Structure formats: structure tokens, C-alpha cells
Amino acid sequence: MMHDFLSNNRDDLIERCRVKVAHRPARGATVEQLQNGVPLFLDQLIQTLRIEQTVEPMDSRKISGPSSGEPSFSAIGMSAAQHGRQLLELGFSVDQVVHDYGDLCQAITDLAYERDAPFQIDEFRTLNRCLDNAIADAVTEFSYQRDSASTDKHVEEMNERLGSLAHELRNFLQTATLAFTAAKTGNLSLSGATGSVLERSLDGLRDLIDHSLTDVRLSAESPKPAQLFSLTEFIGEIKRAAELAARAHGCVFTVSHVDADLAVCANRDLLFSALGNLLQNAFKFTHLHTEVTLDAYAVAGRILIDVKDHCGGLSATDVESMFEPFRQNGVDRTGLGLGLSIARRSVQASDGILSVRDIPDTGCVFTISLPRHAMVLQ
Template structure:
């Protein structure tokens, strides 16, 4: 019987496993780990095998767990989970978790061969089941605890970024407030030194907010948030916001009719943000009193959104250079030069494309291309 063989050779098996662990330099096992890990597993395996030879063999599942891979609380599962957590805390990889359970299996096999010990097929099946369940529980707990640790690290990092942003924001805002209060109290002209302080503070606030928005948009690209939504409704929302920007820029903004049956599957917020980036770019560079247009339509199995301006065309025709981050080609150097770069990456993240066509002497046409879907509206 395997349980008798394991019980009679328990010390020998434990010594062999300890030697295997000690021979792996990357393992670096402590005396406590060598004392508790393998002996616990062997004792549970011995008890499992004994119960399976009794009148109620299914009771062994309380120790070793079921054989069908279903979730079940067992003594071996609890011990294995603690083992997986311990290895994570020590900084080991998931491979090490598996290796630690391969050691007793190899030790049992080697010693049985040396002693010519006969085992039943069912006993080998029980050994394999115990190993499978222990490895699965240890790896599951290892992975879970690792993910929790990673997520906790992200939260700490996010809090640090928010704290830094708030600190800088407060400093710049405080300086601007003081300059304004000083000018108001002294009835000073804002063309002097106090006005310069106020202007620099407001410029710094603007740059800080722009940088923060750039980080938020880049982070949002990793969060797909896919859904099916109406192209017509999206364009209507875009028009409502873009009309205000067009008025400030002194240009005419025209939106073509959109078929209400056309649907898009993707991240609505990313698409809205990308279209607004293209329009803001168009309003910024189109010549005074000219027209910016937004056309949204279906072409075969694709949805196209065209933003056309009258900027006069690209110097040298360098279209692809527009999408490089921090590149500003026009005379207007306001902003960070990130809008087009973020828009392209956003579209690529949801399976779309963003391209530009230079109309020499006239302007540019930016085109977003996405898969087409039917929209059922009630």
C-alpha cells in the first residue's frame, strides 16, 4: 500500500525533498519552510490514501479535494494556498510554485523505484490528483495575491500623481489669487509687474491642466469600454460642443446629415474625444472666416468621419509628421501638440484608423475609419 510506504519512509522522503530545494540556488528556502512545506503535504497525502482504503473513501475529498477540478475547500487546498502566498512574499515566480510540488512527486517515484515498491494504479491516480489540486490552489492564490499587490501599487502611484497635481495646482492658483487681490486692492494696472505675475500663473495653470488631460487620455486608451451606439447621436453631441469653439475661432462650422440607422461599436468616449481633437485642430489652423466641415457617413462596411479645414495645406506635404507627439507645424504654438497623436492612438485601440489627406493650397481632410454596424432604434 502506498500510504504504508510513505509513512514508513516519511523521513527519507522529506530529506530528499529538502536536498532538491537546497540545490536550487534561486529558491533560498529558510529552515522554517523546509520544516513545514513537504511534511504537511506528505501527511495529507498519507491520510488521503488511508481513507480511500476505508469503507467511506469519498471522505478523503475533505483532505485532498475532488478530482474533477471543481472548487472545493479542502485541507490540502488551504495549505497549498498559504504556500503560494508565502512564495509570492519571498519574491519568487509562479514557476517556483510548481517546482515545489514536483519535488515530492520525484522523491516518491525515485524511492519507490529503488525499493521496488509495488503501487496500485488507483494509488498513482490519487497521488496525481493531490498534486494537481495542490498546484492549482497554490498557483491560484499566488496569482491572486500578485494581482492584488500590483493593483495596490497602482493605487499608491495614482494617489501620488494626484497629490502632486493638486499641490502644483494649489501653488499656481494661490499665486494668481494673490496677484489679483493685490491689483484689486491697490487699483493697479495689470500691464505692470503684478499683471505679469498673474499672467505667468494662469499660463502655468493652463499647461498643468493640459498635461493632466494628456495623461488621462492616454490611460483611457487602455480601457476599451465597448458598446453599440448611434453615429447620429454622437455627431449631434459633438456639434453642440464644437459650435461654441467655432464661434470663438471666428469660422463657420457645418455638419452634414447623418443616417440614423448607422451604428458604431466601440468606446464612445474615445471616439467623441478624438473627433473633438480633430475639430479643435481645424478651428485652430483654418484661415479666418473660412469653413470647417464634419461629414459622417457609411462607405461599404466602414464608417467614415471627415473633418475638413481651410488651413492652406501642409508646408512640404508632410502629412504623417502631424501625428508625432509634441509636433506643432503651424504658427499657433498654443497647446502641447498631443491632440492628433492621442486621437490616432485612441482610434487604433478600438480597431479604427485615423489618416489625413493634404489638399495643396486649400486645406487638410482628417478621416476616422471604423467598422460599420446596423443601429436599431426604438
Template structure:
């Protein structure tokens, strides 16, 4: 009887399966697999074979399911599904699911030949049915869990993208609102400096919306337009646009002196957004009545743009987490926790890097490092 053979040689069969598993690249038998994988299937196979020798052979279907591959709840289907889920959690591929059950089949066949164990045809049919159901249920669950993980990742990316878009919209709208309020309260002419800020903010909104529509049409494959431009003019534009926000947060912003010969290359709008987000972060966390310092200078073959605040310094562990999406470490939770993430990604797209340096008990300095270029002719 096959069930007697399997019971008497169980330890040897499990040993052979572990050897086969260990021989495959990137695969080893874990404690989970030693409990819930092939050994559990072997127990269910033995019980199925035993029941089929009774006067109620169809009761075995409750353990191992029916023939023909139709979906059915059984002990074997539940454990096989868990087996497939476990293998996915281990980072393995779907072929490993098939191999695990194939190893047992091969081990049974080899040992039966070595020991000249005779099996009935119906017993082989039962073995094949159990293997077929186990592989089918394990592969089905493996594929479902893998698709679910992919769907979760896609949904998470979509949420982040929507968050970035909303964050940038709010920044531009906030600057435009401040400029409009200043014009209205002071009866300022729209042709002046404040009116220019309002105009640039509205233009920025238009560009952001247009770029978003382009992303939808091109499924995210928009071309990034790169070109070199004056660093001094770039910084001056940022300074004038940020002045109103500095006043609103009761802090000051110093106009930096930038070498007129310096130039950077990249997507100007993305870099503007990056520096603007760093300034907004500085205004938010610097202590009232203090100064935020914006500087831009050459450092060998790089251009550095620094934003220094006086927040009092960073707590331990904050630096590693502050660039993660939706991370918020301060008391002020009015934002979405995306500004620094957007800034770092915008800089990276332009071949640069964004880092932060802590000044204990004083503040911190965010530095954008970009490749240095000559001024365009």
C-alpha cells in the same frame, strides 16, 4: 499499501525534498516551508490514501478534493493556496510552486524503485489527483496574489500622480489668488509687477493642465523638452513670484545676486516647480519674522541652488523620511506632504540631485545640484 510506505519513509522523503529545494538557485527550505509546504501535503496524501481503503472512499475528497480540476474547498486546497502565497512572499517565481510538488513526486518514485515497493494503479491515480489539485490551487493563489500586488502598486502610483497634480495646481492657484488679492486691495494696475505674477501663474496653470492631458493621450510617454537658459533670469522669476507668499507667512526673502554668465540646462518648468516647492516648504516652517535665503552659484562643474530657512533645525530621523510621498513631520499639516517629493523627482529628471543639510538649532539648507552649462549664444 502506499500510505504505509509513505508513513514509514516520511523522514527520508522530506530529507530528499529539502535536498532538491536547496539545490535550486535562490531557493532554500524555510521554517514556513518545513511546516506548511510539502510536509503538510504529505500528511494529507497519507490520510487520503487511508480513507480510500475504507468503505467510504469518497470521504477522501474532503481532504484532497475531487478529480478533474474543478474548484472545490478541501484541506489540501487551503494549504496549497497558502503554500503558493508563502512562495510569492519569499520573492520566488511560479515555477518554484510546481517544482516543490514535483520534488515530492520524484522522491516517492525514486524511493519506491530503490526499495522495490509495489503500488496499486488506483494509488498512483490518487497520488496524481492530489498533486494535480495541490499544484493547481497553489499556482492559482500565487497568480492571484501577484496580480493583487501589481494592482496595488499601480493604484498607489496613480494616487501619487493625482496628488502631485493637485499639489502643483494648488501652488499655482495660491500664487494667482495672492496676486489678485493684492491687485484688488491696492487698486494696482494689471500691467505692473503684481499683474505679471498673476499672468505667469495663470500661464503655469494652463501648462500644467495641458501637460496632464498630454500624459493621458500618450500614456505617460511625453517628451521632456530640454534647453539651456540664464540662471540669473530663472532665479529672478522665482523670486518675484515667491514674494507674496513670503509676506503672507510673515517672513522675508532676499533677492540673490547671480552671476550673469551662468546657465543651466533642463526642463525649465520642472525646475521652476522644484525651487518653488522648496521655497513654499521654507516659508511654511521658518520661524515668524525670520529670513529665507535663496542663492544660486557655480560649484566647479555644477550649479547649486540653495534654499535656507530658520526652522530651528531638523529632528533626528527626519532627514531620511522627509522626501517620501505624503511624509509630514511638522505641526503644520496644511499641505499634502508631496512638495519635497515633487522637487526631488523634478530635479532628478533634469540630471540633478536634491539634498538637505541640517543646521542644528538654526535651520536647514536644501541644495539643488545641476550640471553647469555655458550661456546660450
């Protein structure tokens, strides 16, 4: 009888399957991780074969499921589905799911040939039915979970993109509001520096809205090419836009002298967005009446732009996780936690590097590192 043969050689069959698994790439699962696979299936197959030798052979369908291929809540089907989920979590592919059960079929056939074990045709039919149902349910669950995970990832990416858009829109609106309030309170002319800040903020709002309306088309296009521009003028523009925000947050904002010969070759809009986000972050978390400094200088072949605050310092966990989207490490939970994530992506788009270092019990310094260029003399 096949069930006796399988029972007597259970450990040998499992070991043969384990050897086959070990010789395939990307199959690092342990026996414990795959407990719903070959070992459990083999026990269910033995039980099915035994029941078919009784006076109520159709009771075996509760374990194996029908041969029609119709959905059922059989024991083999449920354990195979769980096995399919495990294989997906371990990074297996769908063909490896099929191979997992094919290994057992091959091991049974090989061992039966070696031991010259005679089996009945009906027993082979039962073996094939159990294998078919197990493979079908494992693959079905594997595919369902994979597609579900893909959908969840898509939703997460969409939420991040929408959150990024909202974050940038709010930044521009906040700067525009501050500029308008300053002009109104001080009865200032909009033709001056405050008017320039307001104009740029409104232009930024317009551009972001335009981009959101054509998001699908823009995602397929090449990024805006880099341009060479003066670091001095760039930092000056950033300074004018940031001074109002610093004043609103009750902190001192200091910008050091910048060498007029230095230039940056980058996507100016993205770099402006990145540095703006870093400053907004500094103003938000620096302690009241403390200083935020902006320094831009050259070291060897790199241009470094530092934003230093007095937030009190960072923990090791904060340093590792603060660039993740939707991460909010401080007490102030206003906003979406996207500013630093946006800043890093924007800097990377210009072949730059954004890093942070902790100044214990004092604050932190965010540094943008970019390739060094020089202004071309006309």
C-alpha cells in the same frame, strides 16, 4: 502500502525536496516559511491514503478534494492556497510554485525505485489527484494575489499622479491669488512685476489642465528637451514669485547675488516647479518671523541652489522619509505631502540631484545640484 512507505521515509523525502529547492535560483525560503508546502502536503497525502484503505474510502475527498477538478474546500486545497500566497510574498514565480510540488513527486518516485517499494495503481492515482489539486489551488491563489497586488500598485500610482496634479494646481492658484490680492490692495498696475507673477501663475494653471486632459498621450511621448538659460534670470523670476508667499507666511525672504555668467541646461518648467515647491515647503515650516534664504552658486563642475529655512531641525527619520509621496512630517498637515516628492522627480528629470541636510536645532538646507554651464556670449 504507500502510506506506510511515506510515513517511514517522511524526513528523508522532505530533505530531498529541500536539496532540490536549494539548487534553484531565488529560492531562499526557510522550512518555517514553507510549512504549508511539502511537509504539510505529505502529511495530508498520508492521511488520504490511509482513509482510502478503510470501509469509507470516499471520506478521503474531504482532505484531497475530488478528481474532477471542480472547486472544493478540501484540506489540501486550503493549505496549498496559503502556500501559494507565501511563495508570492517571498518573490517566487509561478513556475517555481509548480516545481515545489513536483519536487515531492520526483523524490517519492526516486526513493521508491531505490528501495524497490511496490505501489498499487490506485495509490498512484491518489498521489496524482492530490498533486493536481494542490498545484491547481496553489497556482490559482498565487495568480489571484499577484493580480490583486498589481491592481493595488496601479491604484496607488494613480492616486499619486492625481495628488501631484492637485498639488501643483493649488500652488499656481495660491500664487495667482496672492498676486491679485497684492495688486488690488496696492492699486498696482498689472503691467509690473506683480502682473508678471499673476500671468505666469495663470499660464501654469492652463498648462497643467491641458496636460491632465492628455495624460495618457503625454505619458507615451518623449520628455520636453532641456534648454540652456541664464541662472540669474531664473532665480530672479523665482524671487518675484516667492516674495508674495513669504510675506503671506510672515517670514523674511533673502536671495543672494548670482553670477551672471552661470547657466543651467535643464527643463526650465520642471526646475521652476521643483524650486517653487522647495520654497513653499520652507515658507510653510520655518518659524514665524525667521528667515528663508535662496542661494545659487557654482562649485567646481556643479551649480548648487540652496533653500535654507529655520524650521528647528530634522530628525534622522525625517531625513530618510521626507521625499516619499504623501509623507507629512510636520505639525502643519495642510496639503497632500507631495511637494518634496514632486521636487525630487522634477530635478532628476534634468539630470540633477536633490538632497537635504540638517542644521541641528536651527533648520535644514535643501540643495539642488545640476551640471555647470556658462552663458554663451553673443
